[in-house]
Amino acid sequence: MDQSLLVFVTVAEKENFTRAAEELHMTQPAVSQYIQTLERMVGTKLLERNNKYVRLNKAGEIVYHHAKEILGLYTRMQCLVDDLMHTASGNLSIGASYTYGEYVLPHIIAHLREQYPLIKPTITIGNTKEIAELVASHQLDIGIVEGDFKHKSLHIESFAEDLMFIIISANHRYANRKEIQISELCEETWIVREEGSGTREATEKMFAKFQLHPHNIMEFGSTQIIKESVEAGLGITLLSHWAVRKEISLGTLKVLKINGIPVSRKFSLITQATQFHTKATEVFLDILRKNEALPELNMNGY
Secondary structure, rough: OHHHHHHHHHHHHHHHHHHHHHHHOHHHHHHHHHHHHHHHOOOOOOOOEOOOEEEEHHHHHHHHHHHHHHHHHHHHHHHHHHOOOOOOEEEEEEOOHHHHHHHHHHHHHHHHHHHHHOOOEEEEEEEEHHHHHHHHHHOOEEEEEOOOOOOOOOEEEEEEEEEEEEEEEEEEEEEOOOOOOOOHHHHOEEEEEEOHHHHHHHHHHHHHHOOOOOOEEEEEOOHHHHHHHHOOOOOEEEEHHHHHHHHHOOOEEEEEEOOOEEEEEEEEEEEEEEOOHHHHHHHHHHHHHHHHOOOOOOOOOO
């Protein structure tokens, strides 16, 4: 591994030579020397420096982006070689979109840790687009996303079905209706996720399928905030059954019974398009494909 790249990335992320030196257990002059060596090799300055901060310039941003990929590839190579002689162990970086990451993945990780205690998982939560970009740049081993997704340089595999329901407050005027026509919901305030979210994609597909054109839409960047807002009576929403199973069980949220609902979508795995994976990655993928660690659901008849 090129030590200069590791030092450069650390300085860029710490924005300070002293803090970078502490992180790397090096002296500050040694850090400066590595940076100077890299700048000579690249042929230009990479950092803007003054007494208050150290920041990347335009050339530095380019080098930083590729350095992260190179370091990620080196770590992956070393893990693959180590795996030839050892059982599944080591670090496993997992990215997941919000629904799966917040409401399903913790159960999967608990099962993984029980079966393979030497694997050390780290979890990154983001929307579908963000997770895919992190996998593509080798910063994540595995991504788990919602809905339809395509990427020319990644392997994408559907592995589980997700059912999505229209959710209302227990105090909503439709809460005790046995059936309702979806056209009646046009005047409701709909609370939706942000652009780039798999849940937002599913909501827009549902609107198009039923030719529903809501007059009032509120956009929130968190499923938890949406649930709290629906409970408070601010509006209605479309959410995964995984996200609302506790609230449905407690009776604070209710499912609207509408013909054509629930909406079905897929959870998908994203990995590098390669036949080589660490043992930690392989065993985790196997657990996901078998769906053996999923918790039981209680959707009151659904």
